[in-house]
Amino acid sequence: MKAEIIAVGTELLLGQVVNTNATFLSEELANLGIEVYYHTVVGDNPQRLEQLLVEAQSRSDLIVLCGGLGPTEDDLTKDIVAAHIHHSLVEDEQALARLHEFFTFSKSTMTENNLRQTLMIEGGIAVQNPTGLAVGTLITEDETTYLLLPGPPSELKPMFQQNARPLLEELFPQEEQLISRVLRFYGIGESQLVTELKELIDEQTNPTIAPYAKPNEVTLRLTAKIADKVEGEQLLDHLESQVMTKVGEYFYGYGDENSLVKVTVDALKKHGKTISAAESLTAGLFQSTLGDVSGVSEVFKGGFVTYSAETKEQFLAIDRKLLEKEGTASEACAIAMAEQTRKLADTDFAVSFTGVAGPNELEGQAAGTVWIALAEKGQPTIAVLQHFKRDRKYIRLSAVMKGLDLIRRAVDKKK
Numbered sequence: 001m002k003a004e005i006i007a008v009g010t011e012l013l014l015g016q017v018v019n020t021n022a023t024f025l026s027e028e029l030a031n032l033g034i035e036v037y038y039h040t041v042v043g044d045n046p047q048r049l050e051q052l053l054v055e056a057q058s059r060s061d062l063i064v065l066c067g068g069l070g071p072t073e074d075d076l077t078k079d080i081v082a083a084h085i086h087h088s089l090v091e092d093e094q095a096l097a098r099l100h101e102f103f104t105f106s107k108s109t110m111t112e113n114n115l116r117q118t119l120m121i122e123g124g125i126a127v128q129n130p131t132g133l134a135v136g137t138l139i140t141e142d143e144t145t146y147l148l149l150p151g152p153p154s155e156l157k158p159m160f161q162q163n164a165r166p167l168l169e170e171l172f173p174q175e176e177q178l179i180s181r182v183l184r185f186y187g188i189g190e191s192q193l194v195t196e197l198k199e200l201i202d203e204q205t206n207p208t209i210a211p212y213a214k215p216n217e218v219t220l221r222l223t224a225k226i227a228d229k230v231e232g233e234q235l236l237d238h239l240e241s242q243v244m245t246k247v248g249e250y251f252y253g254y255g256d257e258n259s260l261v262k263v264t265v266d267a268l269k270k271h272g273k274t275i276s277a278a279e280s281l282t283a284g285l286f287q288s289t290l291g292d293v294s295g296v297s298e299v300f301k302g303g304f305v306t307y308s309a310e311t312k313e314q315f316l317a318i319d320r321k322l323l324e325k326e327g328t329a330s331e332a333c334a335i336a337m338a339e340q341t342r343k344l345a346d347t348d349f350a351v352s353f354t355g356v357a358g359p360n361e362l363e364g365q366a367a368g369t370v371w372i373a374l375a376e377k378g379q380p381t382i383a384v385l386q387h388f389k390r391d392r393k394y395i396r397l398s399a400v401m402k403g404l405d406l407i408r409r410a411v412d413k414k415k
Contacts, residue, residue, distance in 0.1 A: 003029055005065075005066070021151070024153070028165065029064075031179075032169060033177045040052060044068065049077070064149065065146065067151030071114045085142070088121075095128065095129070098133065099118055124137040127147070127164050182220070183251060184253045184258065186401065190213035193250075197220075207235050262293050265299060267412055271411050271412075273299065274299050274347040275300055276342060277353075278306055278316060279352070280305075281354060282400055286353060287300075319336070329363050338373035338374060348377050352371075352374075353370065369387060
């Protein structure tokens, strides 16, 4: 079963919008046992889209098009696909009723062009849109199946999962399915991870191993192609065990969405520990990152942003003589920041960040020099020195990630 994804929209070609739909659809189709062979982006141009459809039809069993189903004149995907397979467009009654209901509820005036969103390709199956107004179509013609979906991810994702996926499962039942598991690692680069796992990667057949580098971390996607799900999970368990034997010390969690900050907050919750922070070069980025996690108020009491020597002295009561002697981008300063913050906030842990974000040197320290300290109630304060490269934004983000990993390991008592 060969599939390809065509994203329609000039805004994608101009870089104004990132094509996240292709990533989502590829993963969803893979889970159905449908392999995606091609990704293509085409602008809002009828001739180029028609040319691409001719090419796609010659090589793929399933063509998924996303974008171009809206009410404006440049939303031509349905028109071009319908003409390509010599079908007409017809109004879908359910989509029409939903359209009128929307404008009645919002007490706004419906313009005539909105009716375009209720059109589907004659002879196909209407794919209803639970979060938007543009109806989709699933239709098969000359042994090629076309699935038309809207462009906004907020519409496409629920539309696919709730309505398109069941139709594809019924239309293309697969004897085998793909079962995946994502492992997340911090503290090891992609090249080193691949080197450590070289033997497993070289010998892989089923399941397979796919590494993917992200900012400050690496993920591994383990994928088994199997008819029996239980057997597939067993294969993944065995491969995961082999992976962990080699690089388990860097593993921190599972899944695409299970980020290091979420794992760290979950660990604090699990052990009933609280955290506070003092930030210099990160300027509140660490605390803002914590704030992205729902329910973090259970463990995060607050903290300080002390960007200058004066505020370190005023807010945290750090001795001026220490700051003058050791400097603000120093181990001594980082330790004092963490210890004072833990006392003032009365938390189990406190983390501090100080150093040089760049691009220029500070106190004789090169850009990217970062001290991170972690104070824990009843334990000696630890401080680590990092030398991060690249730009200012990356240095600050890298510091936050390292801080999260220090907390996670301390809470779980990992070496």
